[in-house]
Structure formats: C-alpha cells, structure tokens
Amino acid sequence: MTAKLRTRPVLRTAPARPRALRAPGGLSLRVEPRALAACLVLVALMLVMSVVLIGTGDFEIAPWDVVQTLLGNGAPADDFIVNDLRLPRVVVAVLVGAALGLSGAVFQSVSRNPLGSPDLLGFNYGAGVGALLVMVLVGGDAGQVAAGALGGGLVTGAAIYLLAYRRGVNGYRLVLVGIGASAMLVAAIQYLLTVSELVDATRAMVWLTGSLAGRDWAHVTPLAWSCAVLFPLVLSQGRALRMMEMGDDAAHAAGVRVERTRSVLTVAAILLSTAAVSAAGPVSFVALAAPQLARRLTRSPGSNLVSAALMGAVLLLVSDWASQRAFGADQLPVGVVTGLVGGIYLLWLLVTERKAGRV
Numbered sequence: 001m002t003a004k005l006r007t008r009p010v011l012r013t014a015p016a017r018p019r020a021l022r023a024p025g026g027l028s029l030r031v032e033p034r035a036l037a038a039c040l041v042l043v044a045l046m047l048v049m050s051v052v053l054i055g056t057g058d059f060e061i062a063p064w065d066v067v068q069t070l071l072g073n074g075a076p077a078d079d080f081i082v083n084d085l086r087l088p089r090v091v092v093a094v095l096v097g098a099a100l101g102l103s104g105a106v107f108q109s110v111s112r113n114p115l116g117s118p119d120l121l122g123f124n125y126g127a128g129v130g131a132l133l134v135m136v137l138v139g140g141d142a143g144q145v146a147a148g149a150l151g152g153g154l155v156t157g158a159a160i161y162l163l164a165y166r167r168g169v170n171g172y173r174l175v176l177v178g179i180g181a182s183a184m185l186v187a188a189i190q191y192l193l194t195v196s197e198l199v200d201a202t203r204a205m206v207w208l209t210g211s212l213a214g215r216d217w218a219h220v221t222p223l224a225w226s227c228a229v230l231f232p233l234v235l236s237q238g239r240a241l242r243m244m245e246m247g248d249d250a251a252h253a254a255g256v257r258v259e260r261t262r263s264v265l266t267v268a269a270i271l272l273s274t275a276a277v278s279a280a281g282p283v284s285f286v287a288l289a290a291p292q293l294a295r296r297l298t299r300s301p302g303s304n305l306v307s308a309a310l311m312g313a314v315l316l317l318v319s320d321w322a323s324q325r326a327f328g329a330d331q332l333p334v335g336v337v338t339g340l341v342g343g344i345y346l347l348w349l350l351v352t353e354r355k356a357g358r359v
Contacts, residue, residue: 032298032300034298034299034300035298035300035304035307038294038297038298038307039298039306039307039310042297042307042310042311042313042314043310045314046094046310046313046314046317049314049317049318049321050090050094050317051063051066051067052321053086053089053090053093053317053320053321054066054070054082054086054087054090056321056324056325057081057086057324059081061078061081061082065078066078066082069082069083070082070083070087088215088216088217088219088220089212089213089215089320090317091220091224092212092215092219092220092223092279092280093212093280093313093316093317093320093334094313094316094317095220095223095224095227095276095279095313096212096223096276096279096280096283096316097286097290097312097313097314097315097316097317098227098231098309098310098312098313099223099226099227099230099272099273099275099276099309099312100118100272100273100276100283100286100287100290100312100316101286101287101290101291101294101308101309101310101311101312101313101315102231102234102269102272102305102308102309102312103117103118103269103270103272103273103276103287104116104117104118104286104287104288104290104291104308104312105290105291105294105303105304105305105308105309106234106241106265106266106268106269106272106303106305107121107266107269107287108291108292108303109241109244109245109265109303110174110241110244110262110265110266110269111172111174111175112245113172113175114292114349115175115288115349116174116175117285117287117288118269118270118273118277118287119282119284119285119287119288120175120178120179120182120288121160121174121175121178121179121181121182122156122160122178122179122181122182122185123153123156123157123160123178123270123273123274123277124153124273124277124282124284125156125181125182125185125186125189125282126152126153126155126156126157126181126185126274127149127150127152127153127156127273127274127277127278127282128149128152128185128189128207128208128277128282129152129156129185129188129189129192130148130149130150130151130152130153130155131145131146131148131149131152131204131207131208131278131281132148132189132192132193132196132204132208133148133152133192134147134148134149135148135196135200135203135204135207136192136195136196136200136204139200142218142219143218145207146219146222146278146279147278149274149277149278149281150274150275150277150278152274153270153273153274153277153278154270154271154274156181156185157266157267157270157274159181160174160177160178160181161174161266161267161270163177163181164176164177164178189208192204193205206333207281208281208282209281209333209335209336209339210280210281210282210283210284210333210334210335210338210339211280211281211333211334211335212280212320212333212334213331213333215279215280219279219280222275222278222279223275223276223278223279226271226272226275227272227275230268230271230272230275231309233264233268234265234268234269234272234305235305235306237261237264237265238303238305240256240257240261241261241265241303241305242303243256244256244258244261244262245303273287280334281333281335282335283316283334283335283338284335284338284339284342285338285339285341285342285343285345285346286312286315286316286319286338286342287312288342288345288346289315289341289342289345290308290309290311290312290315291303291304291308291311292345292349293311293315294307294308294310294311295307295308297311315338316334316338319334319337319338319341320334320337322337323336323337
C-alpha cells in the first residue's frame, strides 16, 4: 500500500513595497515606510536641535523656557533674546541647510555623479566673486553684498550651463566644466582679496568662510520667499528625476521631456544654492554630504529630495551648535565646522568610490 503524503502550501512573504496613498481626487502618492520613518526622525532632530540652538549662547536658556517663549508665555527678557536675536539665526540655518541639501541632491542626480554639488561645480565661488566685487568696489552693506552674491552665482551658473551644453547637458561634462570654472573663480577671489583694503579683506574672509552670526529677519524674508517658490518646483519634478536616473532613453520612453526637465531642475538648483550663499555665505560641503547621508539613511533608490533637504537642515544646525560649544569660549564660523567634517567625508567617499571601481 502506498501512503499519501499531505503537503501544506508554503506561505511566501513578499518583500516590503512602497504603499500607495490615494487622495480623494484620485492622486496617487507612493510612500516607502523606511523613507517616511527616516524623514520623521530628521524632522524630530531638526526641531530638537532648533530648540537647543536657540537656548545656546552667552545667556543660556533652558529648552523648556525656549518652548514656552516661542508659544508666547515666556519672560520679557527671554522673549527679546529668543524671538529677536536667536530665532532668525536658527530659521536661516534651517532654510540654508535645506536649500543646499535639495540643491545638492538635484545636481548629483542630474550629473549622475556623487561629487556633483554647488561648491565643487563652482556656483558658490561665483557667488563669492559677486559678493567681493560689491565689497571692494562699492563697499556695500549686507543687503548689497547678498544681492551681489546672488547675481554672481546666477551669472556663473548660466556660463557653466552654456559651456557644458552640447545637444543637451551631459553630467560628466558638467562636472568637468564646473571644476575648471572653480579654479578660475578661486583665482579671481584671491586677486580681489589682494587688491582690497585690510578692513574689506577681513570682512570678505569672514563672509567667504560661511557664517550665521548676526543674521536677522531681514535675511530670512528673501530666503523664505525663494524656498517657497523653488521647493515645490523641484519636488514636483521628483518622478521625472527618478526616471532620468535610469537613462535618457528610458525616461523618453516613460514620457519625460528630458532636456526640458533637466534645464528646469538645473536652473532651480542654481537659484537655491545662490539664495543660500547670499544669506549665509558659501557654507561648504553641506550640499555634497546631505544627499549621500540621506540616501544611506533611507536605503531608498532615487534622489530622496525631501530627506536630503531635511538632512541638510539638521547638518547645519548641528554644525552651528558645535561651532558655538565645541571650541570653548571661541566661537567659530559655521563654515569652518562644515569644511572640517565635509573634508573628512569627501576623503571617505573617494576611498569608497575607488574600492567600488567607480573612480
């Protein structure tokens, strides 16, 4: 007699997939659980570091008192320190960090190169030349210097884009043109420093380092308007940017107008970086490191635009806190800290890329 063996069906667990959230109007939004959790963690860190940074200074304020003051229940002395002196600096740090992080994510996706960022492609140096021209030739105030930085960044961005354009913008060509432009712009900055007066040269060196000291609501308003216009524009092109990362042919097949999308994203990223530089100076390496760290945190393919912006804000807040607390009584410009940390990260990135055979 033969016995019949009964087999039970094997249950296979499918890998986690992004969930689709549908709005009442029929709009579908794909949400990856890990990426969403990472963004929530970054938002929490951003809020915590904002409160801690507002309470940091010569007159220390406890975090609970900072929260109470922000809610309108603080003492009059705390209200002046929190809302008039320190809150604008924190808001500028958040907006500048988010703008640099988002700009870096766009440049790295468009160029398909982890080294693509505004500081390495020359846009920040162009803004520095514009600011120095105003300082040296005009002796302008802070508003005029910011306007000069914005103009210099835009002119540099247009020149690099046109030089890299040949039947479209190739990412490799964009990086090479940007590096060459950076070398020439650094030479221009050094020349302007040598021919300027001592006071102007000292002021220029502080600005070129990147600093958040002395930022008030006058710096917040133009930066906030720039972010309010450019953030939605870049995020609306997120799907097209993901398609373009698979190659121009695949993006064309998916119905993406590649050159138009690339041009719009490049111009928006240039505007974001120059707006950030005009508000805080050329803060280095935030645009380079933030998208990479966000991608490693979310473990999600694509440009990770939202997480890159949040990571940039967190990095700049932490760096500003470190610049005020980690060196004793000496407060350093935030650009010194980001340059130190970013240089170490760049060396690590180059070693990693070389081991992977991509450099």
